[in-house]
Amino acid sequence: MEEVLDIEKSFIIDGLQYVNWTPELLREAIRGGVNAIHVTIAYWENTQEALVNIETWSQRFLEWGELVVPVRVAADILAAQQAGKIGIILGFQNSSPIEDDLRKVEMMHERGVRIMQLSYNNQSLQATGCYEKSDSGITRYGREVIKEMNRVGMVIDMSHSAEESTVQAIEFSQRPIAITHANPSSFHEALRNKSDRVLRALSESGGMLGASLYPFHLHNGSDCSLEDFCNMIYETANLMGIDQIGIGSDLCLNWDYRTLEWMRSGKWAMTPDFGEGSASDRDWPKQPDWFSSNLDFRNVIVGLLQAGFNQTEVDKIMGENWLNFFEHAFRPQSDLDIASSAMSESCG
Amino acid sequence: MEEVLDIEKSFIIDGLQYVNWTPELLREAIRGGVNAIHVTIAYWENTQEALVNIETWSQRFLEWGELVVPVRVAADILAAQQAGKIGIILGFQNSSPIEDDLRKVEMMHERGVRIMQLSYNNQSLQATGCYEKSDSGITRYGREVIKEMNRVGMVIDMSHSAEESTVQAIEFSQRPIAITHANPSSFHEALRNKSDRVLRALSESGGMLGASLYPFHLHNGSDCSLEDFCNMIYETANLMGIDQIGIGSDLCLNWDYRTLEWMRSGKWAMTPDFGEGSASDRDWPKQPDWFSSNLDFRNVIVGLLQAGFNQTEVDKIMGENWLNFFEHAFRPQSDLDIASSAMSESCG
Numbered sequence: 001m002e003e004v005l006d007i008e009k010s011f012i013i014d015g016l017q018y019v020n021w022t023p024e025l026l027r028e029a030i031r032g033g034v035n036a037i038h039v040t041i042a043y044w045e046n047t048q049e050a051l052v053n054i055e056t057w058s059q060r061f062l063e064w065g066e067l068v069v070p071v072r073v074a075a076d077i078l079a080a081q082q083a084g085k086i087g088i089i090l091g092f093q094n095s096s097p098i099e100d101d102l103r104k105v106e107m108m109h110e111r112g113v114r115i116m117q118l119s120y121n122n123q124s125l126q127a128t129g130c131y132e133k134s135d136s137g138i139t140r141y142g143r144e145v146i147k148e149m150n151r152v153g154m155v156i157d158m159s160h161s162a163e164e165s166t167v168q169a170i171e172f173s174q175r176p177i178a179i180t181h182a183n184p185s186s187f188h189e190a191l192r193n194k195s196d197r198v199l200r201a202l203s204e205s206g207g208m209l210g211a212s213l214y215p216f217h218l219h220n221g222s223d224c225s226l227e228d229f230c231n232m233i234y235e236t237a238n239l240m241g242i243d244q245i246g247i248g249s250d251l252c253l254n255w256d257y258r259t260l261e262w263m264r265s266g267k268w269a270m271t272p273d274f275g276e277g278s279a280s281d282r283d284w285p286k287q288p289d290w291f292s293s294n295l296d297f298r299n300v301i302v303g304l305l306q307a308g309f310n311q312t313e314v315d316k317i318m319g320e321n322w323l324n325f326f327e328h329a330f331r332p333q334s335d336l337d338i339a340s341s342a343m344s345e346s347c348g
Numbered sequence: 349m350e351e352v353l354d355i356e357k358s359f360i361i362d363g364l365q366y367v368n369w370t371p372e373l374l375r376e377a378i379r380g381g382v383n384a385i386h387v388t389i390a391y392w393e394n395t396q397e398a399l400v401n402i403e404t405w406s407q408r409f410l411e412w413g414e415l416v417v418p419v420r421v422a423a424d425i426l427a428a429q430q431a432g433k434i435g436i437i438l439g440f441q442n443s444s445p446i447e448d449d450l451r452k453v454e455m456m457h458e459r460g461v462r463i464m465q466l467s468y469n470n471q472s473l474q475a476t477g478c479y480e481k482s483d484s485g486i487t488r489y490g491r492e493v494i495k496e497m498n499r500v501g502m503v504i505d506m507s508h509s510a511e512e513s514t515v516q517a518i519e520f521s522q523r524p525i526a527i528t529h530a531n532p533s534s535f536h537e538a539l540r541n542k543s544d545r546v547l548r549a550l551s552e553s554g555g556m557l558g559a560s561l562y563p564f565h566l567h568n569g570s571d572c573s574l575e576d577f578c579n580m581i582y583e584t585a586n587l588m589g590i591d592q593i594g595i596g597s598d599l600c601l602n603w604d605y606r607t608l609e610w611m612r613s614g615k616w617a618m619t620p621d622f623g624e625g626s627a628s629d630r631d632w633p634k635q636p637d638w639f640s641s642n643l644d645f646r647n648v649i650v651g652l653l654q655a656g657f658n659q660t661e662v663d664k665i666m667g668e669n670w671l672n673f674f675e676h677a678f679r680p681q682s683d684l685d686i687a688s689s690a691m692s693e694s695c696g
Contacts, residue, residue, distance in 0.1 A: 044448055046394075096448060100392055101615040123487035125471060125616075136484035139471035141616040148618075267449040268473075268489040270496075 007033035007298050011315060013077065013322040015180040015210025015248025016040065016091070016159070017294075018263075020255050021060070026067040029086055029294035035319060036077040036087035038115055038180060038248070042097050044266030047104060050097030054111050057090060070112055074327040089326075091115035091180075093160065095124045095145065102141070105148040114330050115155040115180065118142060118169060119162075121275070122268065127158070127165035130191045131275075135162035138169055150174045153332045159192070159210075159248075166198050175329065176206035181248030183212050184239070187232040188219045192276065196239060203240035208325045210248020211236065215285035216276035217250070222286040226299060229288075230307035233317065242313050246322045247300065253293065257283055355381035355646050359663060361425065361670040362645075363558030363596030364388065364439070364507070364529040366611075368603050369408070374415040377434055377642035383667060384425040384435035386463055386528060386596070390445050392614030395452060398445030402459050405438060418460055422675040437674075439463035439528075441508065443472045443493065450492050457500040462678050463528065464497065465505040466490060466517060469623070470616065475506070475513035478539045479623075483510035486517055498522045501680045507540070507558075507596070514546050523677065524554035529596030531560050532587070535580040536567045540624065544587060551588035556673045558596020559584070563633035564624035565598070570634040577636075578651035581665065590661050594670045595648065601641065605631055 010033045018040040019025055029037065041053040061070055069080045071087040080087035090113045098104035098116075108116070118127035118138075126142030128135040138146065146169060149156055156177040158166040170177055179202060185193040194202075194209070202209060211233050218224035219232070237245050260283070264275035274282050290299045297318070304314045328336065358381045366388040367373055377385065389401040409418055417428045419435040428435035438461045446452035446464070456464070466475035466486075474490030476483040486494065494517060497504050504525040506514040518525055527550060533541040542550075542557070550557060559581050566572035567580070585593050608631070612623040622630050638647045645666070652662045676684065 046447060099394060099447075099615075100444060102618055103615070122489055123471070123473060123484065125473065128484055132484060132487055134484035136471065136476055136480060136482040139480055140621075141470055144617050267447075267451070269492050270450055273488075 007301075010297070010301060011035055011081065011319040011323075012297050013246065013319040014038065014251070015178070015208070015246050015322060017249060017251045017253075018255075019251065019253040020259075022254070023064055023067060025253060025294070026064065026086060030067065030084065032294040032297050034086055034294050034297065035081045036071060036089060036322075038089040038091045040093050041090055041113075042092040043094055043120055043263050044096050044268070045092075045094075047097055047099050047101075050092065050108070051111070054090065054113070057088065057112075061088075071114065071326075071330075072112060073330050074323055077323060077326070089114050091117075091155075091157070093117045093157075094120035095126050096120075098145070100125055100141065102144050102148055105145060105154060106152050109152040109154050113154065114326075115157050115178070116149065117157040117160055118145070119165065120160045121264075127169065128162040130160055130162050132162060135164040137164045138172055142169075143172060146173050151333050153330050153335075155326075155329045163195060163198055166194070167201055170198075170201045170205050170207060173205075175333070176208070176325070177202070178208045178210070178325065178329075179248075180208075180210045181212040181214070181217075181250040182209065183217045183232060184236055186235075187228075188217060190217055190276070192217055199236065199240055203244040206244070208244055208246055208321060209236065209240060210246050210322075212248055212250045213288070213291045214250035214252070215287065218288070222288055224288050226288070226290045226303040227307070230300070230303035233304060234307045234309065237309075237313070237317070242316055243321055243324070245317055246325075247297075247318060249291070251287075251291075251294070252284060255284070260284055355649075358645070358649060359383055359429065359667040359671075360645050361594065361667040362386065362599070363526070363556070363594050363670060365597060365599045365601075366603075367599065367601040368607075370602070371412055371415060373601060373642070374412065374434060378415065378432065380642040380645050382434055382642050382645065383429045384419060384437060384670075386437040386439050388441050389438055389461075390440040391442055391468055391611050392444050392616070393440075393442075395445055395447050395449075398440065398456070399459070402438065402461070405436065405460075409436075419462065419674075419678075420460060421678050422671055425671060425674070437462050439465075439503075439505070441465050441505075442468035443474050444468075446493070448473055448489065450489070450496055453493060453496040453502060454500050457502050461502065462674075463503040463505050463526070465508055466493070467510075467513065468508045469612075475517065476510040478508055478510045480510060483512040485512045486520055490517075491520060494521050499681050501678050501683075503528075503674075503677045511543060511546055514542070515549055518546075518549045518553050518555060521553075523681070524556070524673070525550070526556045526558070526673065526677075527596075528556075528558045529560040529562070529565075529598040530557065531565045531580060532584055534583075535576075536565060538565055538624070541565055547584065547588055551592040554592070556592055556594055556669060557584065557588060558594050558670075560596055560598045561636070561639045562598035562600070563635065566636070570636055572636050574636070574638045574647060574651040575654070578648070578655035581652060582655045582657065585657075585661070585665070590664055591669055591672070593665055594673075595645075595666060597639070599635070599639075599642070600632060603632070608632055
């Protein structure tokens with residue numbers, strides 16, 4: 001198939017990666033046809049620590065300007081594509097960076113952050129995480145944060161949140177939300193994967209699921225076949241609709257074990273929590289052979305075509321759906337209101 | 349009765365006050381016979397803000413040294429009594445000062461903090477607050493924090509926490525916990541007051557309840573009679589045992605409305621939350637006539653005697669129970685283990 005697939009003509013947005021970026025890894029992503037990536041810059045970081053991580057990217061946008069551009073609105077992704085660069089969408093995998101201060105939502109949006117999870121595995125001030133025993137749903141502060149994220153144009157991401165919290169976030173949010181990186185529980189039972197109830201509620205509200213390639217989210221883990229993965233996407237598209245699904249590879253590259261320990265245990269435990277791993281198998285999981293770097297999206301494209309999608313559908317899954325979603329999601333509500341009011345005036 | 353009551357011979361510990369302290373107010377408390385007070389130095393403060401508040405007290409211990417001494421162990425209260433000063437127990441009404449960093453429990457203990465609530469009205473990282481709709485109990489991080497508070501000798505206070513979280517904290521903690529300021533729901537139905545289920549579990553584990561004199565926790569509010577209040581204590585002593593109850597007056601003095609707004613809304617809401625009040629009645633509630641300052645503990649003593657307690661029992665309620673509780677609770681677990689091991693050796 002590689003002969004017939006011209007990766008340079010593809011349009012690819014990845015709904016989440018966690019990579020210790022170098023210019024080499026960015027060049028690899030460009031060669032792999034990737035146009036935009038939602039990059040993780042916080043797991044447990046507080047405000048000050050998250051701001052430092054944002055500044056790290058500010059510096060990269062200067063130093064590595066021939067490779068990356070910041071994405072503040074969806075059009076920046078198209079501009080990146082034109083320039084042969086990668087659009088970088090800054091995101092938090094937890095709400096720790098806004099601490100208990102509602103006004104920091106706007107501050108982080110102004111600093112370029114476009115996606116934030118309301119909780120990461122554990123209970124947060126806003127929502128329950130998927131590793132907790134009990135789920136109290138969206139908290140009093142959580143409702144305020146959702147309203148504020150809706151107002152400024154920051155995507156609510158519930159990838160690592162518990163089920164009831166996720167359903168309540170979908171219901172309470174006035175704008176569609178995302179689960180940037182997770183798979184259906186029906187494909188692989190895991191605390192991180194999502195029930196059909198959640199996926200239906202998500203799609204009915206216009207939200208997006210990014211299919212994950214992280215081995216702990218896959219049927220047969222690292223040995224998951226490309227065929228099984230693409231068939232899962234096919235079935236999920238049947239459940240959610242072809243416009244509500246994308247890729248959120250959760251590709252993790254170039255980190256040592258200590259980083260994984262930080263992701264899992266943060267500052268909240270003194271003895272390591274092994275998360276999806278175990279004491280005897282604690283390290284980063286091995287990626288499936290057919291998806292081990294940003295060069296491998298071509299395999300996914302081929303697999304999706306073989307699973308029964310046509311080219312138009314594959315284009316949607318690989319990038320166009322995320323682009324359309326971000327086109328609305330990254331804009332302040334006031335912009336959308338003006339657009340909608342202008343629309344109704346011109347219709348009237 | 350005032351003729352027969354020599355307040356200078358009483359021993360009084362207040363389980364919680366929130367006062368904008370001045371030397372005059374401290375002198376008033378000394379005249380009122382108060383020997384120690386658990387003072388609130390955080391509601392929503394983060395680590396840095398809480399440390400500033402601790403430094404404020406460090407400065408006061410220097411400047412107002414003839415009036416106050418810090419309480420690090422229970423014996424400091426007796427030393428304060430000898431010196432005619434007030435022992436000050438530093439406490440947080442929320443877990444916000446330790447943020448998401450387990451090691452800050454020890455740091456705050458080293459800085460003198462002896463009591464910390466796991467949540468204040470809202471969901472925290474450790475436990476649900478009493479104003480939330482749903483209660484998920486003690487979180488993963490919460491269990492780590494309880495273990496650490498047990499280890500260093502910091503009292504777990506669940507005054508503003510929700511019921512299931514409170515019961516779980518009692519069960520999970522290896523050491524007795526406290527509800528420093530609240531009343532039974534049977535006396536006055538309020539989100540802040542506690543069910544018989546909670547009070548029974550608390551007393552069975554050796555924990556303490558501090559009876560509150562804050563009007564929102566009282567039958568008939570500001571018009572609550574001294575008789576009703578003292579009869580409530582009598583009934584609660586029947587339920588919990590005479591050794592498990594003290595006073596936690598929740599006396600709030602010398603603050604303006606903005607401070608109350610801070611207590612209620614912190615940084616988590618942009619429009620005011622009126623808490624136990626309402627938009628039309630938002631201000632500080634008026635204290636009952638018979639308890640409006642630290643001079644009025646004599647009224648409570650008289651009331652308790654009239655309610656049917658004997659002098660020994662009144663002494664326990666007014667201060668001795670708190671003293672006995674703090675004698676163990678403020679010491680690191682390792683100290684208690686050594687004492688217990690020495691005891692068993694001398695017995696063997």
